[in-house]
Amino acid sequence: MANMMPQAADNGRMPLIAPPLIEARGVVKRYGSLTAVDGLDFAVMPRDFQGFLGPNGAGKTTLMKMIYCLAEPTEGTLRVFGIEVREDPRRIKARLGVVPQENNLDPDLSVWDNLMIYCRYFGLRGPAVERRARELLDFMELWERRDTIIMHLSGGMKRRLVIARALLNEPEVVVLDEPTTGLDPQVRHLIWDRLLELRDQGLTFLLTTHYMEEAENLCDSLNIMDHGHIIAAGRPLDLVRKHVGEFVLEMVADPELEARITREHPDFSRQRSGQRLYLYAPTSEALAPLVSVYGSRESRLRPTSVEDVFLKLTGREIRE
Amino acid sequence: MTSSATPPHPSWPVPPPPAPPEREPAEERAAVEFALRPPRGLTAVGRRFLQVWYRDAYVFRRLWKTNLLPPLIEPYLYLLALGLGVGFYISTIDGVDYLSFVAPGILVTTSILQATFECTYGSYFRMAFQSTFDAIVATPVNPEEVSLGEICWGATRSLINAGALTVTLVILGRVPLLWIPVILALQFVAGLHFGALSLLITSRVRQTEYFNFFLSGVVFPVQMLTGAFFPLSRIPDILQPVAWAVPLTSMIDLTRGIMLDRLDWTALPQLAYVLATTVLFAELALRSMRRRLIA
Ligand SMILES: Nc1ncnc2c1ncn2[C@@H]1O[C@H](COP(=O)(O)OP(=O)(O)O)[C@@H](O)[C@H]1O
Ligand SMILES: [Mg+2]
Numbered sequence: 001m002a003n004m005m006p007q008a009a010d011n012g013r014m015p016l017i018a019p020p021l022i023e024a025r026g027v028v029k030r031y032g033s034l035t036a037v038d039g040l041d042f043a044v045m046p047r048d049f050q051g052f053l054g055p056n057g058a059g060k061t062t063l064m065k066m067i068y069c070l071a072e073p074t075e076g077t078l079r080v081f082g083i084e085v086r087e088d089p090r091r092i093k094a095r096l097g098v099v100p101q102e103n104n105l106d107p108d109l110s111v112w113d114n115l116m117i118y119c120r121y122f123g124l125r126g127p128a129v130e131r132r133a134r135e136l137l138d139f140m141e142l143w144e145r146r147d148t149i150i151m152h153l154s155g156g157m158k159r160r161l162v163i164a165r166a167l168l169n170e171p172e173v174v175v176l177d178e179p180t181t182g183l184d185p186q187v188r189h190l191i192w193d194r195l196l197e198l199r200d201q202g203l204t205f206l207l208t209t210h211y212m213e214e215a216e217n218l219c220d221s222l223n224i225m226d227h228g229h230i231i232a233a234g235r236p237l238d239l240v241r242k243h244v245g246e247f248v249l250e251m252v253a254d255p256e257l258e259a260r261i262t263r264e265h266p267d268f269s270r271q272r273s274g275q276r277l278y279l280y281a282p283t284s285e286a287l288a289p290l291v292s293v294y295g296s297r298e299s300r301l302r303p304t305s306v307e308d309v310f311l312k313l314t315g316r317e318i319r320e
Numbered sequence: 321m322t323s324s325a326t327p328p329h330p331s332w333p334v335p336p337p338p339a340p341p342e343r344e345p346a347e348e349r350a351a352v353e354f355a356l357r358p359p360r361g362l363t364a365v366g367r368r369f370l371q372v373w374y375r376d377a378y379v380f381r382r383l384w385k386t387n388l389l390p391p392l393i394e395p396y397l398y399l400l401a402l403g404l405g406v407g408f409y410i411s412t413i414d415g416v417d418y419l420s421f422v423a424p425g426i427l428v429t430t431s432i433l434q435a436t437f438e439c440t441y442g443s444y445f446r447m448a449f450q451s452t453f454d455a456i457v458a459t460p461v462n463p464e465e466v467s468l469g470e471i472c473w474g475a476t477r478s479l480i481n482a483g484a485l486t487v488t489l490v491i492l493g494r495v496p497l498l499w500i501p502v503i504l505a506l507q508f509v510a511g512l513h514f515g516a517l518s519l520l521i522t523s524r525v526r527q528t529e530y531f532n533f534f535l536s537g538v539v540f541p542v543q544m545l546t547g548a549f550f551p552l553s554r555i556p557d558i559l560q561p562v563a564w565a566v567p568l569t570s571m572i573d574l575t576r577g578i579m580l581d582r583l584d585w586t587a588l589p590q591l592a593y594v595l596a597t598t599v600l601f602a603e604l605a606l607r608s609m610r611r612r613l614i615a
Contacts, residue, residue, distance in 0.1 A: 031615070062615075068458050070457060070458060070614060070615065071614065072615070086358075088358065089462070090462060091460075093460045094460045098458040100451075100454065100455075100458065102451060104450065104452065104455040106375075106452065109379065118459070121368065121371050121456055121459035122460055123368070
């Protein structure tokens with residue numbers, strides 16, 4: 001897969017500090033009275049791998065669609081490659097790779113034909129793009145399947161093909177909307193490997209996901225979204241340190257016990273979810289005394305993860 | 321089409337703002353003006369609409385046996401039933417034998433129904449069930465080009481079936497050979513007209529049931545008014561203006577004029593009317609489809 005990516009521009013025109021590839025200022029999207037995205041500000045720099053996390057309905061897909069010009073912002077400015085999305089979508093889309101939340105391959109066509117039809121939309125045809133399609137199918141381990149009709153592919157194969165398709169036009173930025181939802185762990189790891197390889201070659205990624213493990217494995221920086229807002233943003237480790245501390249004690253506790261713990265240890269940050277109580281602290285030593293006093297078979301002292309940040313900020317209640 | 325070429329490397333049209341993004345007050349944000357407003361409707365179409373047409377043609381070619389045979393057989397049944405069956409009891413109509421009279425009617429009817437089916441059920445299936453349009457619009461192709469590609473593909477299906485039927489009519493001696501290109505061009509225009517009208521409806525519906533209403537509530541009844549199967553002179557006087565207001569009447573009259581070798585000066589305004597309404601429907605369909613595809 002050498003030379004698949006366009007090399008970083010080094011043509012003398014590049015300013016010393018590269019401008020953001022994507023820049024959102026006060027971006028709002030309303031559907032009638034419903035506000036799906038409510039004033040987003042963020043920037044994506046070259047070679048970023050930025051993740052967007054959020055419960056269902058948080059506005060992630062709407063944001064991705066505004067970036068690849070399938071939805072128009074109601075307010076604010078959104079620039080991709082320095083181009084405002086409402087001014088010249090064609091030039092933006094020529095340089096983007098898009099993996100939409102729902103697969104939209106041509107079900108009647110073969111794997112190969114899907115790629116050959118798709119590249120025409122970019123004005124690409126001929127031996128160069130055929131060679132690239134072949135490399136991409138190899139890369140995604142689909143070459144053996146090139147003559148299979150889409151209807152007969154497994155979910156993981158379809159997803160890999162959609163990713164291969166998104167790379168056909170040698171994009172500079174790839175938008176991935178839940179690329180691995182519903183796939184088995186083997187396929188998920190294969191996709192992660194490939195995405196990291198592409199990142200090392202210089203590609204920039206935007207990713208939405210419900211899998212915290214995926215976000216931690218892939219992303220340099222995360223945006224946690226809820227109700228159309230970005231409620232927290234930063235590098236995964238910084239988010240963990242800032243919002244929950246590095247350790248959590250997870251225990252079963254009735255309100256009475258909770259009241260007692262609160263009285264005796266008022267400085268731990270706490271969260272309740274049903275029967276469970278979560279106590280966060282920067283070190284495991286701080287929590288250790290509690291384990292000996294209140295611990296039971298159900299209690300667990302463990303390092304925190306992005307998932308704890310996510311659940312702390314968005315609440316542990318089920319959405320929708 | 322203003323910009324389909326992609327420079328290999330980014331060159332930034334706008335210098336980067338020095339400060340990190342900060343939120344501006346809502347009033348200021350709402351007032352943002354853009355230097356460039358992209359065109360809409362037919363003026364937004366570039367040559368990439370041909371790739372959408374190509375995609376449809378490619379899929380069709382793969383499945384041509386199931387796609388092609390039933391609609392090809394149907395007009396022959398009409399021809400048989402009307403031309404030879406009914407025609408047996410009619411010596412002359414409008415100065416010619418019934419088969420000669422009804423052949424142009426069947427030809428145009430075949431053409432418009434092909435485009436109508438393709439741009440209602442066919443386009444809706446691609447748009448709503450396969451998300452094909454969403455996939456295409458995420459590439460440099462715009463919604464207007466998707467729409468025109470679909471309309472042109474509908475008209476192409478009209479042309480395919482009209483062509484096959486024309487061969488039979490030639491064998492039956494009902495077509496002046498020199499005029500065949502003009503007759504087929506007219507069928508293509510009829511296909512564009514109904515393809516555009518159908519796609520306009522497709523862009524607005526949420527269920528395929530509406531197409532049943534459009535076909536059996538509008539297309540089929542109107543067909544009876546347009547002189548396809550019997551002369552317009554048989555229609556009550558008060559309905560005459562209505563019949564002539566329907567562009568389909570002109571399409572049939574033009575095709576019949578050519579096939580029976582009795583074109584006169586009225587052909588020009590009729591042709592102009594057909595073309596103008598076709599452009600109008602296409603413009604409306606393209607604009608409406610953009611609203612459907614871009615949220
Ligand atoms: N085309 C649309 N029309 C109306 N409402 C929409 C549309 N698309 C999304 N929404 C609404 O916007 C909100 C955000 O949706 P979405 O961006 O899909 O969230 P997520 O991807 O984070 O789950 C949801 O409440 C959803 O119902
Ligand atoms: Mg989503």
